[in-house]
Amino acid sequence: MELFLDLHTRVPRQGPGNDASTAQALRMLGELPPQLHILDIGCGAGAQTLALANQVNGNIVALDCNQCFLDELRQKISELGLQRKITPMLGSMFDLAFPDNTFDVIWSEGAIYIAGFEKGIQDWRRLVKPGGFLVASEISWLRRDIPAELETYWKEQYAGIDFISAKIAQIESCGYAPFGYFVLPESAWLEGYYGPLLANREAFLAEHNNSPEAHAVLQEMAQEMALYEKYSKYYGYVFYLARKVA
Numbered sequence: 001m002e003l004f005l006d007l008h009t010r011v012p013r014q015g016p017g018n019d020a021s022t023a024q025a026l027r028m029l030g031e032l033p034p035q036l037h038i039l040d041i042g043c044g045a046g047a048q049t050l051a052l053a054n055q056v057n058g059n060i061v062a063l064d065c066n067q068c069f070l071d072e073l074r075q076k077i078s079e080l081g082l083q084r085k086i087t088p089m090l091g092s093m094f095d096l097a098f099p100d101n102t103f104d105v106i107w108s109e110g111a112i113y114i115a116g117f118e119k120g121i122q123d124w125r126r127l128v129k130p131g132g133f134l135v136a137s138e139i140s141w142l143r144r145d146i147p148a149e150l151e152t153y154w155k156e157q158y159a160g161i162d163f164i165s166a167k168i169a170q171i172e173s174c175g176y177a178p179f180g181y182f183v184l185p186e187s188a189w190l191e192g193y194y195g196p197l198l199a200n201r202e203a204f205l206a207e208h209n210n211s212p213e214a215h216a217v218l219q220e221m222a223q224e225m226a227l228y229e230k231y232s233k234y235y236g237y238v239f240y241l242a243r244k245v246a
């Protein structure tokens with residue numbers, strides 16, 4: 001796990017995504033209050049937090065359970081002078097000790113799978129102000145004719161992977177009104193995530209003295225990347241947008 005985390009430091013994103021998709025999801029929320037209070041859950045090194053902070057007024061609490069990512073985010077915050085807009089916070093998505101109705105928006109890119117999509121949206125709902133928003137990206141099947149090799153792989157990695165219609169039904173049954181979704185482009189995987197990881201490969205191996213464990217972590221990533229290259233039309237990351245029903 002340490003090695004997996006280490007591979008994911010010094011890269012801008014820890015999962016598929018890009019600034020254009022973050023901006024697209026934000027635009028889809030429509031007109032917003034002038035000052036927003038946002039909770040970004042599983043923020044990682046905060047690529048999407050920084051993208052949001054550039055586009056909204058107010059404060060974003062950027063929460064992650066790994067200090068290594070928050071350290072990177074803190075550094076960028078101070079380089080960009082965003083101290084008043086972003087509050088990094090070490091904490092767990094399983095133990096969010098905020099009062100009910102605290103946030104205008106709960107934002108979570110590529111992290112809700114850790115709680116499980118349905119549990120995440122259920123548990124986090126109380127934190128959203130009435131009429132506030134939930135925005136989460138989640139890996140989802142894009143077609144029904146899924147090849148067995150792919151299904152076996154992803155069911156092992158994340159049993160909660162499901163069709164878009166199933167995710168939307170879960171959102172609805174958990175007390176939100178879903179109003180939009182979109183599939184992230186392939187560039188969000190290839191340029192937003194896999195590319196920087198590949199560029200970091202040699203430095204990572206050198207830092208770990210070419211250890212077999214470091215090679216094994218890279219091998220696991222290579223398997224995931226090879227499957228994406230082969231089967232990207234069958235699955236993707238999907239942004240889901242919903243409003244809390246009072």
Ligand SMILES: C[S@@+](CC[C@H](N)C(=O)[O-])C[C@H]1O[C@@H](n2cnc3c(N)ncnc32)[C@H](O)[C@@H]1O
Binds near residue numbers: 047
């Ligand atoms: C796939 S990464 C996504 C990071 C970032 N949102 C992005 O898209 O680049 C998932 C993030 O969830 C964080 N995480 C894992 N377990 C967590 C927990 N229990 N509570 C909060 N964050 C957690 C990880 O440290 C990691 O930063």
